Amino acid sequence: MFDINKVPSQKGRIAIITGANAGLGEETSRIFAEKDMKVIMACRNQKRGEEAKRKILAKVPKADLEVMQLDLSSLESIQAFVEDYKSNYSKLDLLINNAGIMVPPLMRTKENFEIQFGVNHLGHFHLTNLLLPTITGTENSRIVILSSLAHQRGKIYFDDLNWEKSYSKWEAYGQSKLANLMFTLDLDEKLKASGHKTMSVGAHPGVARTSLARHFNKLTYLFLYPVFFFMTHTAEKGAMPTVMAALDDSVQGGEYFGPTGRKEMKGAPGRAEIMPHAKDKEVRDILWSVSEELSGKKFQIVK
Numbered sequence: 187m188f189d190i191n192k193v194p195s196q197k198g199r200i201a202i203i204t205g206a207n208a209g210l211g212e213e214t215s216r217i218f219a220e221k222d223m224k225v226i227m228a229c230r231n232q233k234r235g236e237e238a239k240r241k242i243l244a245k246v247p248k249a250d251l252e253v254m255q256l257d258l259s260s261l262e263s264i265q266a267f268v269e270d271y272k273s274n275y276s277k278l279d280l281l282i283n284n285a286g287i288m289v290p291p292l293m294r295t296k297e298n299f300e301i302q303f304g305v306n307h308l309g310h311f312h313l314t315n316l317l318l319p320t321i322t323g324t325e326n327s328r329i330v331i332l333s334s335l336a337h338q339r340g341k342i343y344f345d346d347l348n349w350e351k352s353y354s355k356w357e358a359y360g361q362s363k364l365a366n367l368m369f370t371l372d373l374d375e376k377l378k379a380s381g382h383k384t385m386s387v388g389a390h391p392g393v394a395r396t397s398l399a400r401h402f403n404k405l406t407y408l409f410l411y412p413v414f415f416f417m418t419h420t421a422e423k424g425a426m427p428t429v430m431a432a433l434d435d436s437v438q439g440g441e442y443f444g445p446t447g448r449k450e451m452k453g454a455p456g457r458a459e460i461m462p463h464a465k466d467k468e469v470r471d472i473l474w475s476v477s478e479e480l481s482g483k484k485f486q487i488v489k
């Protein structure tokens with residue numbers, strides 16, 4: 187069983203965590219900082235990032251944290267973030283693609299992609315692509331991508347990927363989280379095929395009490411909160427599958443981690459179930475090509 191207390195110091199290693207100013211990203215940042223890792227907190231709002239940094243420093247005074255601005259709803263912002271990072275750092279041990287948005291009203295990114303597909307999947311796809319030479323050039327590096335139980339019912343709607351004919355906020359969330367898991371698996375296969383040691387690993391938190399529910403109807407949320415509370419766990423526990431995927435020695439590329447309790451909703455971290463449709467090679471191939479086309483840059487995974 188994974189025990190964070192048995193993980194040795196990670197001194198000298200650098201992690202980028204997207205969406206590090208709240209929920210799971212903030213907890214993952216704190217846990218990594220406790221293990222002496224340098225953490226780049228990639229946040230869309232600098233002020234909220236600095237506030238989260240102060241909160242972590244109050245708990246972990248030795249924490250080595252740097253807030254950098256990254257808005258995953260803008261390809262230009264992603265490009266600027268990567269250029270800024272590369273001008274200061276020549277290696278990257280861990281990339282944690284954590285940021286996410288769930289069931290908002292129909293919103294679009296700067297490039298006009300539906301926001302859940304745009305931020306949760308495409309933004310991270312592009313970020314990973316731009317950082318790939320740096321991360322594959324670093325020994326023992328890993329890319330951890332956050333998916334969700336929502337991948338189980340997810341479907342990729344190639345006939346209306348961008349929700350232009352109609353919009354279902356839940357189906358759009360499911361699509362984006364299935365895309366996250368398909369990307370994890372494809373990336374790992376492509377890394378292995380080209381002889382790279384960098385691993386791509388998936389993780390999901392089960393159901394954790396974070397601000398992800400900010401777009402829920404407030405009254406319904408308050409009414410259901412007692413049941414919700416009982417079925418869920420804290421952000422700290424929800425972050426553990428990510429931490430395990432990033433730091434446990436037994437992890438293999440292409441694996442998927444989540445809570446091991448009933449229906450993977452909460453509990454200790456361990457190996458999680460990948461639904462068969464997430465492994466569909468035909469769908470994954472199309473998704474990969476479409477994602478390259480929409481983000482405007484092909485992956486070059488060569489050694």
Ligand SMILES: NC(=O)c1ccc[n+]([C@@H]2O[C@H](COP(=O)([O-])OP(=O)(O)OC[C@H]3O[C@@H](n4cnc5c(N)ncnc54)[C@H](OP(=O)(O)O)[C@@H]3O)[C@@H](O)[C@H]2O)c1
Pocket residue numbers: 204205206207208209210211228229230231234256257258259283284285286287288305306332333334335390391392393394395396397398399424
């Ligand atoms: N909580 C759960 O039960 C649960 C379940 C399954 C999967 N997940 C996944 O876990 C991940 C983290 O979610 P969470 O629960 O920690 O939610 P959260 O508390 O709402 O945190 C989400 C983070 O993503 C950031 N973000 C949103 N849009 C962004 C953008 N355009 N650019 C950069 N950052 C952006 C947010 O920044 P702002 O604060 O500035 O908005 C925030 O830091 C997500 O990928 C989510 O899909 C969570």
